[in-house]
Amino acid sequence: xxxxxxxxxxxxxxxxxxxxxxxxxxxxxxxxxxxxxxxxxxxxxxxxxxxxxxxxxxxxxxxxxxxxxxxxxxxxxxxxxxxxxxxxxxxxxxxxxxxxxxxxxxxxxxxxxxxxxxxxxxxxxxxxxxxxxxxxxxxxxxxxxxxxxxxxxxxxxxxxxxxxxxxxxxxxxxxxxxxxxxxxxxxxxxxxxxxxxxxxxxxxxxxxxxxxx
Amino acid sequence: xxxxxxxxxxxxxxxxxxxxxxxxxxxxxxxxxxxxxxxxxxxxxxxxxxxxxxxxxxxxxxxxxxxxxxxxxxxxxxxxxxxxxxxxxxxxxxxxxxxxxxxxxxxxxxxxxxxxxxxxxxxxxxxxxxxxxxxxxxxxxxxxxxxxxxxxxxxxxxxxxxxxxxxxxxxxxxxxxxxxxxxxxxxxxxxxxxxxxxxxxxxxxxxxxxxxxxxxxxxxxxxxxxxxxxxxxxxxxxxxxxxxxxxx
Numbered sequence: 001x002x003x004x005x006x007x008x009x010x011x012x013x014x015x016x017x018x019x020x021x022x023x024x025x026x027x028x029x030x031x032x033x034x035x036x037x038x039x040x041x042x043x044x045x046x047x048x049x050x051x052x053x054x055x056x057x058x059x060x061x062x063x064x065x066x067x068x069x070x071x072x073x074x075x076x077x078x079x080x081x082x083x084x085x086x087x088x089x090x091x092x093x094x095x096x097x098x099x100x101x102x103x104x105x106x107x108x109x110x111x112x113x114x115x116x117x118x119x120x121x122x123x124x125x126x127x128x129x130x131x132x133x134x135x136x137x138x139x140x141x142x143x144x145x146x147x148x149x150x151x152x153x154x155x156x157x158x159x160x161x162x163x164x165x166x167x168x169x170x171x172x173x174x175x176x177x178x179x180x181x182x183x184x185x186x187x188x189x190x191x192x193x194x195x196x197x198x199x200x201x202x203x204x205x206x207x208x209x210x211x212x213x
Numbered sequence: 214x215x216x217x218x219x220x221x222x223x224x225x226x227x228x229x230x231x232x233x234x235x236x237x238x239x240x241x242x243x244x245x246x247x248x249x250x251x252x253x254x255x256x257x258x259x260x261x262x263x264x265x266x267x268x269x270x271x272x273x274x275x276x277x278x279x280x281x282x283x284x285x286x287x288x289x290x291x292x293x294x295x296x297x298x299x300x301x302x303x304x305x306x307x308x309x310x311x312x313x314x315x316x317x318x319x320x321x322x323x324x325x326x327x328x329x330x331x332x333x334x335x336x337x338x339x340x341x342x343x344x345x346x347x348x349x350x351x352x353x354x355x356x357x358x359x360x361x362x363x364x365x366x367x368x369x370x371x372x373x374x375x376x377x378x379x380x381x382x383x384x385x386x387x388x389x390x391x392x393x394x395x396x397x398x399x400x401x402x403x404x405x406x407x408x409x410x411x412x413x414x415x416x417x418x419x420x421x422x423x424x425x426x427x428x429x430x431x432x433x434x435x436x437x438x439x440x441x442x443x444x445x446x447x448x449x450x451x452x453x454x455x456x457x458x459x460x461x
Contacts, residue, residue: 047317048243049390056445064246064437065374065388071244071297072443082386084393084421085243085269086325089318093336112341122306123314124296130344131318134337165341 002174003193008142010035011172012101015140016042023047023092023132025102026070028142032101043079045097047128049088052080069128092128093135100136102129104143104168106158109187109207111168111180113141114160126163133164145173145204152206154178154187175201178209188212217378219430220409224255227403227431231368232259235288239324239364239395240268240278241371244297244440247388248277251405251433252370257281263288267366269320269391271295276438285309291364293317297440316344319361321394326363328397328426333362369399372433373422376406377413380427381420389421396426405433 003011005028013035016022023045024030033053036042044053046068053068054075061075068074091097104115113133116126133139147153154171171178177191187209189201198211221227238256242248253272256264257280264287271290272278281287282300289311295301304310315323316338326334335358339345349360371392374385382404384392396402404422409432 046387048246049387056443058446059444062439062442062444063386064439065386067244067246067387067439067441071246071440073439073441074443076386082384082389085317085321085390086394089321093318093322093338122302125292125294125314126316126344127294128317130316130342131338134340135318162342 001193001195002145006031007193008172008174011177012140012142013037015099015101015138015170016040017098018042020098021045021051021091021096023097023100023136025100025129025132027103029101029103030070045088045091046074047085047088047092047132049083049085050076050080051083052077054080089128089131089135092131095135095137097136099138099140100132101140101142102132104141104153105147106153106155106160107141107143107168107171108155108158109180109209110184111166112158113139113163113168114158115163117161119161129163133167138169139167140170140172141168142172145175152204154205154207156207175204179212186210219380219424219428220378221429221431224251224405224431224433225258227405227429228252228255228259231401231403232256232261233367234261235263236261236367237265237267239366239369239399240266241369241390241392241395242268242270242277243387243390244270245273245277245438247372247384247390247392248272249370249372249403249405249433250277250435251431252403253277253280256370257284257286260286262286265289265291267291267320267324267364269293269317271298271301273297273438273440274300276436282310289313291315291320293320314344319344321391323361323364324391324394324398327365328394329363331363333360335360364398366399367401369395369402371395371402371404373404373406375408375410375415376404376427376430377410377415377424378430379412380404380424380430381415382406382422382424382427383415383419384421393422396422401428402426403429403431405431407435408432
């Protein structure tokens, strides 16, 4: 069985470590916040200018001056700090954020990622994605293994315009987990989703990879 | 309200003599959070056209910078994300509007640099992507960086929480975002605030934008529209508080 959205988030949460400062992308990555292990201190950064993001507010707690990078209303915690967008991206670009978990349209075997633009379709913009992949120490992608046409999203080379080159460290898809080798020379398949076979992965993956289960 | 050459009675008066066709305007805010609502409305009222607007986002239909799109006053946007605006989409696809996308951190740093007298800087963000096309690439150590230029504007319009007659400003929560850098990068900066407080009422240690950057200040009224109203139920909140207490 391929992993569900929530199971992808649960698997991605295993990449968290005590004391980490983490930036979570929009979509499945946001769900990772629900799987932070009890007793582990993980501080969530929101690139619009906040460290220490709390849960969504109750109706009574809603504050228009307090939103996350997805423009959703949120709350603060005791340890929260606020800062400007320039300070926020100094944290990101300066390598102070330990981990970012992002969605992607395509990832290549050398760690290239495309997640912001489809030529011919309306382009909304890259937001902070290019800064995050270039600046954060460890970049983890969570995504469907295949696109809506059933084509592999784990590729030899990305077709779509890139968000960053050679920046991805780990790819968690609905079918399994691939590690990008530190020298960017290729992928290692290190984990399979329950009941997913090596044959199924082979059939549905365009990129070359070593099996290292 | 104390009389001061920086304090203006309303946004329209504050804008007088500063708006002209073809000008470049920086407008603070992230989404609709921390945008200069009153000054955007005043800019619309001024009728100036051919604007280049530097702002992280482009508002929504009919609110924030969306208001200036409806009236076709904007010629070009420099932004990082513009996904929430149908009129923007229509004008862009019809070729009525120019658009330059900057990565969000690059945009923030270009504005910071512009205001700090730094004409350019190198960043790894965007290297190997279309953002770096045609720009100088330089290698430092084992990595390539792209040259990005500082940004300035004829006018910056920003929003703060509190300010005084000397132009000292304090922002509130995530409504700070691009406002502090934009305050520094406009030839003229107008700040709108929720409250003008007496000089001396702000703790000098907690002032976010020193008054030197602010030329005009006006107290406004704010709708503070919310883009994504996301809530949890109070029963969830109680359960979470309980868990937090147990863990503590």
